Amino acid sequence: MNKASPREEKGEPREDGRETARIGVLFPLPLPKPYDYLCAAPAPPVGAFVAAPFGPREVTGVVWPSGGDDLPPEKMKAISAVYEAPPLSRELVDFVDWTAAYTMFPKGAILRMVMRVSDALEGPRMQTAYVKGEAPEGLRLTAQRKAVLAAAGAAPASAAELAGAAGVSEAVVRGLAETGALERVEVDPDPPFEAPDLVCAGHDLSEDQRYAADMIGAVIGEGGHKAVLIDGVTGSGKTEVYFEAVAAALRRDPEAQALILLPEIALTLPFLSRVEERFGAAPAPWHSDLTGAQRRRTWRRVAEGQARLVVGARSALFLPFKKLRLIVVDEEHDNAYKQEEGVIYHARDLSVARGSLGGFPVVLASATPSLETVVNVDEGRYEAVGLSSRFADAALPDIRLIDMREDAPEAGKWLSPVLVDAVSQNLSAGEQSLLFLNRRGYAPLTLCRRCGHKMTAPGSDTMLVEHRFENRLVCHHTGFSMVKPAACPVCNAVDALAPCGPGVERVAEEAKERWPTARIAVLSSDTAPGPRSMREVLDAMREGEIDILIATQVAAKGHHFPNLTLVGVVDADLGLAGGDLRAAERTYQLLSQVTGRAGRAEKPGRALLQTYQPDAPVLAALASGDRDAFLAAEAAGRSDLGFPPYGRLAAITLKSLDEKAVEATARTLRAAAPGAEGIEVLGPARAPIYRLRGMARMRLLVKTKKTVHLQAYLADWLKKVKIPGAVRLSVDIDPYSFL
Numbered sequence: 001m002n003k004a005s006p007r008e009e010k011g012e013p014r015e016d017g018r019e020t021a022r023i024g025v026l027f028p029l030p031l032p033k034p035y036d037y038l039c040a041a042p043a044p045p046v047g048a049f050v051a052a053p054f055g056p057r058e059v060t061g062v063v064w065p066s067g068g069d070d071l072p073p074e075k076m077k078a079i080s081a082v083y084e085a086p087p088l089s090r091e092l093v094d095f096v097d098w099t100a101a102y103t104m105f106p107k108g109a110i111l112r113m114v115m116r117v118s119d120a121l122e123g124p125r126m127q128t129a130y131v132k133g134e135a136p137e138g139l140r141l142t143a144q145r146k147a148v149l150a151a152a153g154a155a156p157a158s159a160a161e162l163a164g165a166a167g168v169s170e171a172v173v174r175g176l177a178e179t180g181a182l183e184r185v186e187v188d189p190d191p192p193f194e195a196p197d198l199v200c201a202g203h204d205l206s207e208d209q210r211y212a213a214d215m216i217g218a219v220i221g222e223g224g225h226k227a228v229l230i231d232g233v234t235g236s237g238k239t240e241v242y243f244e245a246v247a248a249a250l251r252r253d254p255e256a257q258a259l260i261l262l263p264e265i266a267l268t269l270p271f272l273s274r275v276e277e278r279f280g281a282a283p284a285p286w287h288s289d290l291t292g293a294q295r296r297r298t299w300r301r302v303a304e305g306q307a308r309l310v311v312g313a314r315s316a317l318f319l320p321f322k323k324l325r326l327i328v329v330d331e332e333h334d335n336a337y338k339q340e341e342g343v344i345y346h347a348r349d350l351s352v353a354r355g356s357l358g359g360f361p362v363v364l365a366s367a368t369p370s371l372e373t374v375v376n377v378d379e380g381r382y383e384a385v386g387l388s389s390r391f392a393d394a395a396l397p398d399i400r401l402i403d404m405r406e407d408a409p410e411a412g413k414w415l416s417p418v419l420v421d422a423v424s425q426n427l428s429a430g431e432q433s434l435l436f437l438n439r440r441g442y443a444p445l446t447l448c449r450r451c452g453h454k455m456t457a458p459g460s461d462t463m464l465v466e467h468r469f470e471n472r473l474v475c476h477h478t479g480f481s482m483v484k485p486a487a488c489p490v491c492n493a494v495d496a497l498a499p500c501g502p503g504v505e506r507v508a509e510e511a512k513e514r515w516p517t518a519r520i521a522v523l524s525s526d527t528a529p530g531p532r533s534m535r536e537v538l539d540a541m542r543e544g545e546i547d548i549l550i551a552t553q554v555a556a557k558g559h560h561f562p563n564l565t566l567v568g569v570v571d572a573d574l575g576l577a578g579g580d581l582r583a584a585e586r587t588y589q590l591l592s593q594v595t596g597r598a599g600r601a602e603k604p605g606r607a608l609l610q611t612y613q614p615d616a617p618v619l620a621a622l623a624s625g626d627r628d629a630f631l632a633a634e635a636a637g638r639s640d641l642g643f644p645p646y647g648r649l650a651a652i653t654l655k656s657l658d659e660k661a662v663e664a665t666a667r668t669l670r671a672a673a674p675g676a677e678g679i680e681v682l683g684p685a686r687a688p689i690y691r692l693r694g695m696a697r698m699r700l701l702v703k704t705k706k707t708v709h710l711q712a713y714l715a716d717w718l719k720k721v722k723i724p725g726a727v728r729l730s731v732d733i734d735p736y737s738f739l
Helices: 090-103 107-114 143-151 159-166 170-179 207-222 238-252 265-279 292-304 314-318 347-358 371-378 417-428 504-514 531-542 583-595 617-624 627-641 659-671 710-718
Strands: 020-026 035-040 049-054 057-064 127-132 182-187 227-232 257-261 284-286 309-312 324-330 362-366 383-387 398-403 432-436 445-448 465-467 472-474 481-483 497-500 520-523 548-551 564-569 606-611 647-656 679-692 695-705 728-733
Touching: 020 107, 035 049, 090 107, 090 347, 090 728, 107 314, 127 159, 143 159, 143 170, 159 170, 170 182, 207 227, 207 238, 207 383, 227 238, 227 371, 238 257, 238 265, 238 324, 238 362, 257 314, 265 309, 265 531, 284 292, 309 314, 314 347, 324 347, 347 362, 371 627, 398 617, 417 432, 417 504, 417 564, 417 606, 445 465, 504 520, 504 548, 520 531, 564 583, 583 606, 583 617, 583 627, 606 617, 617 627, 647 659, 647 679, 647 710, 659 679, 659 695, 695 710, 710 728
Parallel strands: 227 362, 227 383, 257 309, 257 324, 284 309, 324 362, 398 606, 432 548, 432 564, 520 548, 564 606
Antiparallel strands: 020 035, 020 057, 049 057, 127 182, 445 497, 465 472, 472 481, 647 695, 647 728, 679 695
């Protein structure tokens, strides 16, 4: 146990006259504030981890600025112990407070994201390992013993590792240790991460890359906070530019740490190898595929400052950095940075906030930056540097729209004659093709041809997606899954359930019929559910072992396929429907990213987009390559309506198993909304997906001018209404999902 002795640290008044101190303790629970406790003086610093009684149990918390309790000392409880773990930095404490105020979630809920790895506080137990020793004279060396000694060396290895390498049991290893032929050594199972080699030169940079790297390096050299956008077309080498920024930040301060955020785990695993190649040392990883031991190692070493470079998904933003001095947000536009469950936040926006609070730069990188970021650049809040051409003078893909009203597919098919001919030409030339459809499964809707019943998930209004490879119907919102029934559950008609519309599996079925000798693979989060299986498919594509890849957005960004020269977008209209204010922008970003996979320096590429709306502004902008004109039109439309980034939005969602209770609460809440200039409250209305996991859902949308203190307005409003225990309320500042 790496705690200080409770006898020494307990803060009860003592007969020996030792002074006591009052401290605040915040617990990783959904609590709005810290609670005051007593401890022996001198008090542990703000950020220290302590154990303290909370209700009937002892809970681990963090010393926080006082909660302001006015209890007399004789009625206060005392902390039980202080952990020897490194305390949270004051920067992180301030960031937790700021995040709680901004997101309107309790401080304790934010702290819980910081304290995800509870066993890291006490540190790992030392483990026994073995190195090669001096074999005593006369030692009988069997074949098994020889194999172990051949596997052993100067680097410590566990009994299991040596036994596995030698193909023997662990008993043979331990027996050799008893003779002295192997020496026992104690090793830390969570060793520090090797420091990056900051002298190691990166790749040769183009003139544009060197200018961008020097500009960002100057920002880092000046010190202080600035947000800088690297705005570069796909394949322009943005990664190498921000690698230079990382090296500059780490060179500037020998204790500095840097964080590179990536939107998806599918990008994280290959990227780790790229970082190791550039810096001669593996970075500390942070993503959902880590084991418990790996998470403990990263968390502990980050807290101790012994992991100087971290690469991770959005939650890495809440790691306990000792001295964070640079954040890079790659693909800053990506929606994966928005967390929709639990504490709702956008990692890009919080990254900029953390840099501002800590006084260090934040680098954003994208080929299709978000409108929010573009406006921040235009209004002078962010700086920007552009990379207008691909590395090594590779040409951008030629993009063409296929008007499906004129070049319609055959009945029951989904690929137009133009796209079919293009894929056939690519196959003849020995080049690869990517058919893109951002829809998992075989068909997005299953209905009865006799009675019209639509198959939905139990207790939800979500459609069940057919997955023909597994003969199952799946809900992608709730995770519900069932074997596809032989008969309609409403009218009992046999063989009447029909798939409607295409998913990637259905496109793959058509592709296999058209090109039976081609090597075809499907890539989605269903067909490759884990990052390693996804990596296998992507590696096979890169190595030329696949002729036609049929994929969702997991293949849209961050991947380099040298022989991929054709991208066919099966349904370019897919993201344009609905009332999402960012629908056109997201469509542009996604299609721009996926078409950007086609061609590099080695071979030119082309992209064909199948559409029934060829006149849609977003598709016209893609075909013409005029991104700036599209963004200007999008900005004008948002500005006219007062939508972000020219106004502010907050969504309030109420949900309950009791439909009447949630609707009554929504009406009561709406009636209590204070009237104020520059504020408009819309709703209540049923959510587009009204029932989800058995819960009825009502929503209100608050729209304000940018000058309004949105959180203060919401806090004043919500405190006027008592929410029934059967109803759950959540607030989403700047919502991205409107379902």
